[in-house]
Amino acid sequence: MKRTLTAALFATVALPALAATEAEVVTTYADLAEAGYADSLATAKTLQAAVAALIETPSEATLAAARAAWFAARIPYQQTEVFRFGNPIVDDWEGRVNAWPLDEGLIDYVDSSYGEAPENPLSTLNVIAAPEITIGGAKIDASQITPGLIRDTLHEADGIEANVASGYHAIEFMLWGQDLNGTGKGAGARAFTDYLQTEGCTGGNCDRRAAYLQAATDLLVSDLAEMTANWGQSGAARAAVLADPAKGLQAMLTGMGSLSYGELAGERMKLGLMLNDPEEEQDCFSDNTHNSHFYDGVGIRNVYLGSYTRADGSTVSGPALADLIAARDPALDTRLRAELDASVAALQAVKTAAEGGLAYDQMLEAGNAEGEALITGAVDALVTQTASIERAVAVLGLTGVAFEGSDSLDNPGAVFQ
Amino acid sequence: MKRSALLLGPLLALTLAAPVARADVAETVEDHILPGLARFTATTATLAAIDSCEPEALQVAWGAAFDAWVGVGHLRLGPVEEEGRVLAIAFWPDPKGMGQKQTNALLAKADPAVLEPALMAEQSVAVRGLFGLERLLWPTETATGDYPCALTHAIADDLARMAAEIDAEWRASFADHLLNPGPSSRYLTLTEARQALLTTLITGLEFNKDARLGRPLGSFDKPHPERAEAATSGRSTRNLELSLVALRSLARSLHQPIPRTEAAFDRVLANVAKVDLSQVDDPTMWLKADILRQDITAVREAVMAEIAPALGAGVGFNAADGD
Numbered sequence A: 001m002k003r004t005l006t007a008a009l010f011a012t013v014a015l016p017a018l019a020a021t022e023a024e025v026v027t028t029y030a031d032l033a034e035a036g037y038a039d040s041l042a043t044a045k046t047l048q049a050a051v052a053a054l055i056e057t058p059s060e061a062t063l064a065a066a067r068a069a070w071f072a073a074r075i076p077y078q079q080t081e082v083f084r085f086g087n088p089i090v091d092d093w094e095g096r097v098n099a100w101p102l103d104e105g106l107i108d109y110v111d112s113s114y115g116e117a118p119e120n121p122l123s124t125l126n127v128i129a130a131p132e133i134t135i136g137g138a139k140i141d142a143s144q145i146t147p148g149l150i151r152d153t154l155h156e157a158d159g160i161e162a163n164v165a166s167g168y169h170a171i172e173f174m175l176w177g178q179d180l181n182g183t184g185k186g187a188g189a190r191a192f193t194d195y196l197q198t199e200g201c202t203g204g205n206c207d208r209r210a211a212y213l214q215a216a217t218d219l220l221v222s223d224l225a226e227m228t229a230n231w232g233q234s235g236a237a238r239a240a241v242l243a244d245p246a247k248g249l250q251a252m253l254t255g256m257g258s259l260s261y262g263e264l265a266g267e268r269m270k271l272g273l274m275l276n277d278p279e280e281e282q283d284c285f286s287d288n289t290h291n292s293h294f295y296d297g298v299g300i301r302n303v304y305l306g307s308y309t310r311a312d313g314s315t316v317s318g319p320a321l322a323d324l325i326a327a328r329d330p331a332l333d334t335r336l337r338a339e340l341d342a343s344v345a346a347l348q349a350v351k352t353a354a355e356g357g358l359a360y361d362q363m364l365e366a367g368n369a370e371g372e373a374l375i376t377g378a379v380d381a382l383v384t385q386t387a388s389i390e391r392a393v394a395v396l397g398l399t400g401v402a403f404e405g406s407d408s409l410d411n412p413g414a415v416f417q
Numbered sequence B: 001m002k003r004s005a006l007l008l009g010p011l012l013a014l015t016l017a018a019p020v021a022r023a024d025v026a027e028t029v030e031d032h033i034l035p036g037l038a039r040f041t042a043t044t045a046t047l048a049a050i051d052s053c054e055p056e057a058l059q060v061a062w063g064a065a066f067d068a069w070v071g072v073g074h075l076r077l078g079p080v081e082e083e084g085r086v087l088a089i090a091f092w093p094d095p096k097g098m099g100q101k102q103t104n105a106l107l108a109k110a111d112p113a114v115l116e117p118a119l120m121a122e123q124s125v126a127v128r129g130l131f132g133l134e135r136l137l138w139p140t141e142t143a144t145g146d147y148p149c150a151l152t153h154a155i156a157d158d159l160a161r162m163a164a165e166i167d168a169e170w171r172a173s174f175a176d177h178l179l180n181p182g183p184s185s186r187y188l189t190l191t192e193a194r195q196a197l198l199t200t201l202i203t204g205l206e207f208n209k210d211a212r213l214g215r216p217l218g219s220f221d222k223p224h225p226e227r228a229e230a231a232t233s234g235r236s237t238r239n240l241e242l243s244l245v246a247l248r249s250l251a252r253s254l255h256q257p258i259p260r261t262e263a264a265f266d267r268v269l270a271n272v273a274k275v276d277l278s279q280v281d282d283p284t285m286w287l288k289a290d291i292l293r294q295d296i297t298a299v300r301e302a303v304m305a306e307i308a309p310a311l312g313a314g315v316g317f318n319a320a321d322g323d
Helices: A019-056 A060-079 A088-098 A147-154 A168-176 A206-230 A236-243 A245-275 A289-305 A321-328 A330-355 A369-395 A412-416 B002-016 B025-048 B055-072 B078-089 B098-109 B129-137 B147-179 B190-217 B236-254 B259-272 B283-311
Strands: A132-135 A138-141 A307-309 A315-317
Touching: A019 A060, A019 A206, A019 A236, A019 A245, A019 A289, A019 A307, A019 A315, A019 A321, A060 A168, A060 A289, A088 A168, A088 A206, A088 A236, A147 A206, A168 A206, A206 A236, A236 A245, A245 A289, A245 A321, A245 A369, A245 B078, A289 A307, A289 A321, A289 A330, A289 A369, A321 A330, A321 A369, A330 A369, A369 B190, B025 B055, B025 B147, B025 B190, B025 B236, B055 B129, B055 B147, B055 B236, B078 B129, B078 B147, B098 B129, B098 B147, B129 B147, B147 B190, B190 B236, B190 B283, B236 B259, B236 B283, B259 B283
Parallel strands: none
Antiparallel strands: A132 A138, A307 A315
16 A cells, blocks of 8 residues: 655745635644544544454344445545645555555465465455464464454564555454455345354354454554654644645645546556456455445545535535635636536446445456446546646646655655655 | 858758657557567467478467567557457466366367367457467377367467558557647647657556566565566567567667667666576576666666656556556
């Protein structure tokens, strides 16, 4: 999840004297981030409780409740993805929380068709079945499955990014299991009996599986608490963007553009379509990808409009990037607003089709013309808005120069220097 | 009279000195992009025209097509971004081994319908293009039956089709978007067109550093020569070198003079000659290859210091953004 951040990062060029307005706009941005991570944290705590209930009393009902809580938790979180690019403090943290794709055989049992990944000898480790494991030649005691074991030993084990042991998608795998339907209908179908602590346990090692699920969920909660605090009134992420509002505006536009183009339109949508691979969808176990993409798109628009509708239905809003652009180039503002609406509408069309029975992985199937048209429509809309986001960069006088590539990884602080 | 003589002096001096070459968007399109695309079209057509199943002849023609692709592969804009063509032409890196997996499945099924051009164009990008051909031309297991050769010809035809389409679309319309920016163009201003080209230069440098070098280098303790691009056919280092040569050509056509950028390119190209990416499991070779990453960073810095301000442009968003 940590390929080089080749986002467009722009050197500072003196801005017109509207610093107060810019500071207000960046403050709104930080407020949106804080609210988004706070909602992510709150819904993750609900998930944590539902997971505890599932482990306490495994049943169809408690499993369904845990899955519903996971779905709900994705809604605010995906709207925060736009904060990732352009904010090193988020980007460095994000891999713990939302990494994918994963070689799930690292964690638990998998189907015999799974096969070892060519570049990952740990892709069939199955730690749930193995109290003692070997990673990179070293023997490790895994008799207790704890948040620490997941975070420090298993996650990105051996330096391999596909060894995703924590975050939403690891939990998703624990709740759904593998989706063995390929590009056909249906999501993962893990049975609640995988968590039975008495006779009738399926899949073996139900105690260790329960411990894993609980530990991974606890870890998600603590990671989200950390990021919520980072955007609080005295948090480091807020301080970083407010220290120089021009850099804050850069972070906002970098996030919008990088998520629109390289990440969502490219990596997540077009690539999967071109590979016709059902596993090339972000929420591949639960068939929730349409929602993840949709809320990514909504999050991009939130940042531009300076407004976020919270999980409880209330709204956080304030002076917006849109106001700054409208003051300088009303035509661009009109255009970008329309393009952001169009991409959200195109992603809504994907979501509507998925909810109507054409799951995202079915859209990826070779020769599925309807699915291809839906995905291509969203990709095109995202590509279109990227050009206007670049124009917004120019209109604000932020076009300029510095191209930060690996520097932003080697030295996260460098981006804000 | 005196005044004009005074004026004439510097003018004459200017004329007598080495002429400053013209460079900008138009020169880049005419001198760098269109000739490169023509070469890619011609070499892929030559490859597709081979009827035999003789691996040597196919390998040579494939190599020429790959050379030509590396000359234009950094131009990630316009027609090549349509219909997933860039992915289909060169699906790499492929950390999950999708190409081998899907190629094996195709060979096992040996479905003659897949060989039809319309269906081949619909196949997964992982089995098509230059890397699909590399797997068939340097097979890990001895091929049996007629199907592998027929599949090779079908993929070569598909590749030549894409090359010809990209070439034609550039000439018919996309070049015009760059050359005549305005309300009806993809680029509203000349600055936007310049920025699009500058972005391909910077992204091309990044790809060489992060993928062509970064993947085989891995870490000092854990190098991965087998992860180098086109390692099976032994083209890894050649691709890196040819790409850098092409990027220098792009830089030269974007702006002149660029002494600092030229010096940085001279340095990396001198050093690349000392490197063999298939040998990076040797610590000395690893260090030599690692130096190339620093050299490329220096080229990028030179471009940003010298060419970007001259064009009044920055680096735009690109396909490599993201994680």
